Structure formats: structure tokens, C-alpha cells
Amino acid sequence: MAKIKTSFVCQECGYESLKWLGKCPDCGAWNSMVEEVKTQATNKVPNILGVNPPKCIVNIQSGEHERYDTGIEELNRVLGKGLVRGSLTLISGAPGIGKSTLLLQSSNNIAEKHGKVLYVSGEESEEQIKMRADRLNIKSSNLYILSETNLDSIQQQIDEINPVFVIIDSIQTLFKASITSAPGSVSQVRECANEIMRLGKTKNISFFIVAHVTKQGELAGPRVLEHMVDTVLSFEGQRTDEFRILRTVKNRFGTTSEIGVFEMKEEGLEQISNPSKVFLEETSFNQEGSIVIGIMEGSRPILVEIQALVSETKAVMPRRTAVGIDTSRLNLILAVLEKKLKIPFYNCDVYVNVVGGLNIEGTFGDLGLALALISSAKGREVKLDKMIAVGEIGLTGEVRPVSFADRIVNEASKMGFNNIVIPERNIPKVKNNGIKSIGVTTLREAVNKVFSAQ
Numbered sequence: 117m118a119k120i121k122t123s124f125v126c127q128e129c130g131y132e133s134l135k136w137l138g139k140c141p142d143c144g145a146w147n148s149m150v151e152e153v154k155t156q157a158t159n160k161v162p163n164i165l166g167v168n169p170p171k172c173i174v175n176i177q178s179g180e181h182e183r184y185d186t187g188i189e190e191l192n193r194v195l196g197k198g199l200v201r202g203s204l205t206l207i208s209g210a211p212g213i214g215k216s217t218l219l220l221q222s223s224n225n226i227a228e229k230h231g232k233v234l235y236v237s238g239e240e241s242e243e244q245i246k247m248r249a250d251r252l253n254i255k256s257s258n259l260y261i262l263s264e265t266n267l268d269s270i271q272q273q274i275d276e277i278n279p280v281f282v283i284i285d286s287i288q289t290l291f292k293a294s295i296t297s298a299p300g301s302v303s304q305v306r307e308c309a310n311e312i313m314r315l316g317k318t319k320n321i322s323f324f325i326v327a328h329v330t331k332q333g334e335l336a337g338p339r340v341l342e343h344m345v346d347t348v349l350s351f352e353g354q355r356t357d358e359f360r361i362l363r364t365v366k367n368r369f370g371t372t373s374e375i376g377v378f379e380m381k382e383e384g385l386e387q388i389s390n391p392s393k394v395f396l397e398e399t400s401f402n403q404e405g406s407i408v409i410g411i412m413e414g415s416r417p418i419l420v421e422i423q424a425l426v427s428e429t430k431a432v433m434p435r436r437t438a439v440g441i442d443t444s445r446l447n448l449i450l451a452v453l454e455k456k457l458k459i460p461f462y463n464c465d466v467y468v469n470v471v472g473g474l475n476i477e478g479t480f481g482d483l484g485l486a487l488a489l490i491s492s493a494k495g496r497e498v499k500l501d502k503m504i505a506v507g508e509i510g511l512t513g514e515v516r517p518v519s520f521a522d523r524i525v526n527e528a529s530k531m532g533f534n535n536i537v538i539p540e541r542n543i544p545k546v547k548n549n550g551i552k553s554i555g556v557t558t559l560r561e562a563v564n565k566v567f568s569a570q
């Protein structure tokens with residue numbers, strides 16, 4: 117008989133204590149400790165690889181991962197050229213963002229090309245999924261739908277059907293009967309994920325697990341889940357906006373800097389292979405406070421419009437609101453502008469928005485953001501025709517070079533831009549292909565070259 121063990125687990129962070137505590141000592145959450153009873157056997161992490169003597173690294177055969185084509189290029193890209201056989205992937209995102217839609221579409225494609233696929237839903241009935249499938253025009257005879265939440269029954273069905281790909285929608289609805297705590301609790305999520313990992317690795321089945329996020333956008337459940345899986349994807353975007361961005365947070369089989377861009381339509385998610393085109397669709401050039409910038413998302417250059425609105429305020433604490441850009445980056449640029457160009461922002465509310473719902477990371481957009489802020493604050497318009505800006509800004513007001521400037525210049529030229537303001541040190545590496553490159557070394561020089569004299 118396995119021994120029974122009782123402990124209290126924080127539902128926010130997974131901290132475990134032998135006695136009940138009002139406040140979690142780890143994450144500081146109040147009333148988050150819940151009693152969990154488990155058998156000692158379930159406490160152990162199963163040895164998924166079996167008993168194996170160590171091998172010398174030079175004697176181990178290396179091999180390429182076998183990958184499935186998901187039929188969706190944008191998804192293949194974020195996974196690193198397709199879904200690796202036997203891999204475990206976690207996908208998280210806000211409610212209604214389109215997780216089930218994306219997975220149903222890709223499972224249909226995999227079912228048509230590679231073998232049986234089992235879509236397990238604990239949230240929707242078979243009829244509900246069928247309705248969505250009809251809307252998405254999904255009809256592979258190799259795609260099986262199972263509405264089930266008991267992991268042991270799911271396991272039985274997997275043994276019977278023998279699929280190559282299984283989707284669990286979502287991990288928070290699953291439960292193992294041997295654990296007494298409710299579905300979605302830290303120990304259920306952890307144990308179910310462990311079991312799925314073991315199943316995937318021993319049977320060489322690829323698994324996709326859907327996980328919910330908290331209001332703050334964090335993964336609901338223990339963080340240990342992210343360590344366990346091979347790949348973590350995050351599906352982002354505004355529900356009101358039709359664009360959706362799929363981002364890699366972690367990937368054991370590829371880079372984490374790639375993004376996939378989709379548009380939500382009635383017939384499902386449509387991939388957007390040329391994001392610059394859609395992000396710039398409604399851009400009107402030479403508008404006050406608007407600058408187009410070039411950034412690199414993984415191996416792909418993307419052009420996107422950045423808008424700034426600076427308006428005077430009498431408030432003691434002026435507002436700093438940034439959508440799509442890190443607020444600390446915005447504050448840094450504002451400080452450089454105040455100090456180096458003597459432009460006051462202390463009495464102004466500042467709003468910044470990246471058009472299209474893209475979240476910009478990195479420093480590619482610094483120069484463009486600074487120019488958009490100056491344009492709005494001073495009411496100055498860009499004098500250069502169809503211009504884009506790229507460059508990092510240093511604390512001394514210098515414009516620093518960026519990597520892959522040549523690719524951004526190429527993309528700008530392809531998209532019909534006439535002028536690109538780039539760091540002087542990037543100039544030697546870029547080819548002149550129908551677009552005028554304007555090199556700058558400081559922010560002041562950029563302002564003089566971009567705006568007409570007042």
C-alpha cells in the first residue's frame with residue numbers, strides 16, 4: 117500500500133508546506149494554500165527513459181529530429197521548421213484568442229499527411245468541436261475527437277488509436293483519479309503534465325498542451341510546467357483586433373526569436389506571410405507623430421508603424437502609456453530627449469502605440485520612437501518622402517548600429533520606401549537597392565536630417 121501524504125500547496129506559485137499558512141512565504145499571495153492529499157508513489161517523477169547505463173558522448177549517434185509539417189508555414193516557423201516527433205509543446209494565450217482554432221487546423225493537416233491525430237477536449241463537447249470544424253472546413257478521416265477529462269481514460273484511447281499527434285485542450289481540465297485535488301490545481305496540472313511527458317517520450321507521440329493564462333498574462337499553474345516541456349508558445353493579440361501573433365518563449369529544437377502572424381477570419385486563422393504589408397496597410401505617411409520602423413523578428417524583417425501622442429497636462433504625475441513597447445524603454449528614450457535635446461516632457465502626457473498589435477522587443481525601434489515623440493511634441497512633420505527609421509539610441513544620445521540592417525533595408529526597398537535613416541556604422545554593409553540610405557551618428561543629427569527647419 118502506498119503511503120498517503122498531506123501537504124498544503126500554494127495555488128499561485130506551487131510552494132509546498134507541511135502546515136497551512138495564511139500567506140505564501142514564496143509569492144506572498146494570501147489564502148492561496150490548499151490542502152492536497154497524494155500517495156507517495158505519485159510524488160515521484162517517473163523515469164521516462166528507463167534504466168540506462170551512461171554512454172560516452174563520442175559513442176552516441178547524433179540524428180536529425182523527424183519533423184511533421186503542420187501545413188501552416190507560420191506555425192512551422194515558430195516550432196523551428198515543423199513539429200518534432202515525440203515533442204511536448206505548451207501553447208498559452210488569453211481566452212478566445214484562437215488556440216483551439218489553430219490546433220484544430222494544424223491537426224487536420226497533420227492527420228492528412230502523417231497519420232492519426234487525437235484531439236482531446238475537456239472544455240467543449242464533440243458537437244461544439246464539430247461545429248467549429250465545419251466552419252474551418254476540416255474533414256480528415258484520420259482526425260479523432262475525444263471529449264474527456266480523465267487522463268487514465270485518455271491514455272486508454274491513445275493506446276487504442278495509436279495516434280502520431282495528440283492535442284490536450286486544456287491541461288487545466290485534466291485530472292488523474294489517484295490525486296484527490298481538483299482539476300486545475302497545482303498538483304493535478306503537474307502530475308498530468310508528467311504523465312503526458314512520459315507517454316509522449318515512450319511512445320514517440322507529439323503532444324500539444326493548451327494552458328490558460330492568468331489575468332496578468334502569466335501561465336496559470338506551476339511554472340515547473342514550462343521547464344518540463346520542450347517548447348512553449350504564446351498566442352498574443354487583442355481579441356478585438358483581427359491580427360494574432362504566435363511567439364516562441366522556449367524551444368529545445370530551434371530559435372526563440374521567430375514569430376508567426378495570423379489573421380482571424382470566419383474560415384479560421386489565415387497566415388500572413390508578408391506582415392509588413394498588412395501592418396502598413398492603413399499607414400498614411402508624413403503624419404505628425406507617426407514613423408515607420410524596421411525590426412527583426414527572428415530571421416524575418418518586419419516594418420511597422422509607431423505612433424506617439426504628446427499632450428500638455430497639468431497633472432502632477434503625467435501619464436506614460438505604451439502599447440506594444442516596453443514602458444521602461446519609452447522612459448529611457450524620453451530621458452535622453454530631455455537631457456540631450458532639451459525637449460521637456462515632464463509636463464506632458466505621453467502615449468505610444470505600435471499599430472497592428474505587435475509587441476516590439478529589442479532596440480531596433482529606438483530611433484523611430486524618438487523621432488515620433490519629437491514630431492508630436494514639436495508638431496513637426498517629416499520632410500523625407502516615404503521614410504523609415506532604424507537604430508538603437510544610447511544614453512549619450514548617440515545612434516548605435518543594429519544587426520541585420522541590410523535585411524531591413526531590403527525589406528523597406530521591397531515595400532516601396534524611398535528613404536531609410538540608419539546608423540552611420542551600418543551604411544558600409546547595406547547595398548544600394550533603390551532606396552536612399554541616410555546615415556546618422558547622433559539623435560541631433562537625425563532630427564536635423566529628418567525634419568524640415570522650423
Ligand SMILES: Nc1ncnc2c1ncn2[C@@H]1O[C@H](COP(=O)(O)OP(=O)(O)OP(=O)(O)O)[C@@H](O)[C@H]1O
Nearest residue numbers: 209210211212213214215216217218355380381382
Ligand atoms: N464565426 C466566426 N467568425 C469569425 N471569427 C470567429 C467566429 N467564431 C469564432 N471566431 C473567433 O474565434 C475566437 C475563438 O477561437 P478559439 O475558440 O479557438 O479560442 P480559444 O483561444 O481556444 O478560446 P478558449 O480560451 O475559450 O478556449 C473568437 O474570439 C473569435 O475571434
Ligand SMILES: [Mg+2]
Nearest residue numbers: 215216217285
Ligand atoms: Mg479553446
